[in-house]
Amino acid sequence: MKKFIVITLILAVxxxxxxxxxxxxxxxxxxxxxxxxxxxxxxxxxNGSISQNEELAEQIGNLEKRWTDFSCAANYYCNHAVVKSVTEKVVMLSAYLKTDSKTDAYATACAIQALSKEMKNESLPLIGNLL
Amino acid sequence: MLVVFIKSVITFFLVFVIVRLMGKREIGEMQPFELVITLIIAEVACIPMNDPYIPFYAGVVPIVTLAFLQIGASFISQKSLFFRRKISGASVLLIDKNGINYDNLTKLNMNVSDLIESLRSNGTADVMDVVYVIIEPNGKMCVIKKEQEKGKRITLPISIIVNGRWCEENIKTSGVEKVNILNVLKGKGIKSEKDVIYSDVRQNGTVYFSVGKGKDFSTDIEISGGDNW
Structure with a gap:
């Protein structure tokens, strides 16, 4: 009985x-x-220079800050390769903004959006993830 | 490498705690499902320990979950005879008073050669020397030989009360009357079968009782199914 209670508490945590x-x-x-x-x-x-767009800089800045704050915690329960992949894309997006590479920035934003959607679905106990 | 070293140390302590919680039984004494769970835990513990890309937490969750299921199953097995039979299986007689029980042999996916081979491994060359051969739920073979009991009728006890609960199937086989058992218990100042940890009956009607509080004892009663097993 004592062992069962101990393991139940560990499992609950x-x-x-x-x-x-x-x-x-x-x-x-x-x-x-x-x-x-x-x-x-x-x-x-x-249509003009993306590096001059303040709203874009703010949005990418917010995205980068949120991910930087979270990436350390994400390493506790996500595959480190996935965390590195997201970090890489976020850094690239920020760099493309600074270097005014619109098409590359767009492609990277697309990749980030698709990857985060995939990761969000993967974290849920859906049938597709269970089987 | 320092990461792998630290992860190994933490895994050691985690597995140590879990194995202690799961019990001290040796591999040969484990029930089949306990052995399988132990092997899976060993495998699961290795993955996050060796791979620096996999978080340690990914190993903790399956280890704790499997340990919980194993301890939970053991806990329920203690409370329910039905569950215990489903989880661990029951002892199977391969040789009984009628000789080799071919039906039971087939159930265990064994053939006669396997049985003879196992008997020889147990130090019994002649089948005629054997009265009973029982395969226990943990896979061990128990051989009861004729010469062990010279001049005395060889008996095979079957349990009738386990953990305060009647073993209905064995009571039916042995032809024991519950009223007779309860009368014996009352005579010893025991209120009901719930206070008996274990009781078994032999073909000659001798019943053994082990009670929770007090000394164990045995007595003879009349049974109608002495020739049934």
């Missing part, structure tokens, strides 16, 4: 962490996905 992980991952990837979509819309509208 583990499950609490698992639920917390799902909620946090979902919220962060949803945020990144929506920011990437906004960046894509702003890039489509922009």
């Amino acid at each position: 583990t499950l609490f962490a698992a639920v917390w992980e799902t909620v946090t991952l979902n919220a962060t990837y949803s945020y990144i996905e929506s920011r990437a979509r906004t960046v894509m819309t702003l890039l489509e509208k922009e």
